[in-house]
Amino acid sequence: MINSSVAHFSLYSIIIFITISPFVLAQEIEGLDGTNGKIPEVELIYCKGQSIIPVLLTTGQIDGFVGWQPELALAEVSGIGKVVTYSQDFPPKGLWHDHPCCVLVASNDVLQNYPDTAVITSALLMAGEEWTKENPGNRSEVVAEWLMGDENYTLGDETISTERLFNRSLSTLVFSSVADHEWNDSAQVLIDDMGDLLDTVKNSQSNEPENDLASFMDYGPHAKAARCIGSKNSNYSIDLGSVKSEIRIGYLMSDHQLPLFAVVGNGMYCEKKYGMALKSDEQAKRSQHLELWVQGRKAADVELISASTGQSLMTLMSQGNLDMALVGITPAIGSISLGCKAKIIQPIQNEGSGLVLANKFQADDWDDFVKLAAASFAQGHPLKIGDPDLGTISDVIFQQALKESGLRAVRASGT
Secondary structure, three states: OOOHHHHHHHHHHHHHHHHHOOOOOOOOOOOOOOOOOOOOEEEEEEOOOOOOHHHHHHOOOOOEEEEEOOHHHHHHHHOOEEEEEEHHHOOOOOOOOOOEEEEEEEEHHHHHHOHHHHHHHHHHHHHHHHHHHHOHHHHHHHHHHHHHOOOOEEEOOEEEOHHHHHHHHHOOOEEOOOOOHHHHHHHHHHHHHHHHHHOOOEOOOOOOEOOOHHHOEOOHHHHHHHHHHOOOOOOOOOOHHHOOOEEEEEEEOOHHHHHHHHHHHOHHHHHHHHOEEEEOOOOOOOOOEEEEEEOOEEEEEEEEEEEOOHHHHHHHHHOOOOOEEEEEHHHHHHHHHOOOOEEEEEEEEEOOEEEEEEOOOOOOOHHHHHHHHHHHHHOOOOOEEEEOOOOOHHHHHHHHHHHHOOOEEEEOOOO
16 A cells, blocks of 8 residues: 555645646647747646635735636635636537535545445535535535534635625536436546546556546445435444444535535434434534434544645554545545545435636636636736646636647646
8 A cells, every 4th residue: 555645745746746847738729819839828826725716816916716616606705806718618518517526535444344434424414415405505504504503704804794705606506416417427537537647546456547437436325325325225234343333424514515514514404314413412513523323322432634635634544543534536636546545336416516616807707718818828928727626627627628628737836
């Protein structure tokens, strides 16, 4: 097994190579006015997360940013920018509809030695997904309480209503645990692209790239979870003997994780309807230590561990410090391909990324952005676009869209 710290560094270094390699886009692009046959460049400024990005846009240090919700909604609600296009509309046309974003990952130790730990976690997230569909008017309240503690968001001197912010943000997210054909198709593209460029996924016998989606997935726990909570006549019941007594689950502080927040905040709903719940005696709005109850019996102690990036969570899993994680699909793919012993179990949330530009620019869709980027490059001022981090889902899809449109991403010095 690859040492986790080495794996983290290797993934970071290799993705840097992808970002700046001259071999990624060696061809010259025709049809973009004023570029004199040169490939127009867009400068990416990596920010190690999203928290600083709105400030950079407000102060004019970047021309726009690519990222995920709720920062897209924040830009529009605060008036500092506008969403030019959402990720499902990035080129090539139709490829990214219902694309993966956050997924549930389980360690091989859990899958092999405590399999119903993955089943029950999958079932709970499905229960949380169902709650979000039954209670659309309460979703923003749950997210605001977990992420903000009911406090309003502040950007400079401006106070922004969290209810307004999350109402807009959540309206663009798709919560689903089902890997349909569109999800599978776009997930396979992500795996193919990363496998071809990183050349890290190797078949141990043939030494050939092993890029099939099935090699990253274990569909079994979700299928069993669906049978477990799908009806009263289910033919699958949880075996408490195969549930780990202490479960560590990692997650991101993002509204993309709403199903988890809903489960923790609505224990009575889950227990009454599905016979399972995560319970906590903590008075904090954001619980960390909980108990898993199944059919009236305590099954396990659960610790929720948050992190700022998906790669941080996957590093913790590589080190054996997490049993499961709610994480972006690209950090999961990268870490698994580099040796992390884990599998993707199911989708949690799809779409939810996009491109924002400052209000001073006249651009209403992707085609406008491409023309603007080419013109800015021709004038000697490439657009500066903030980016949460190398290898995030927003970063990967955005760079693919740039390449598809005849643009090249270059990494800003010092980031």
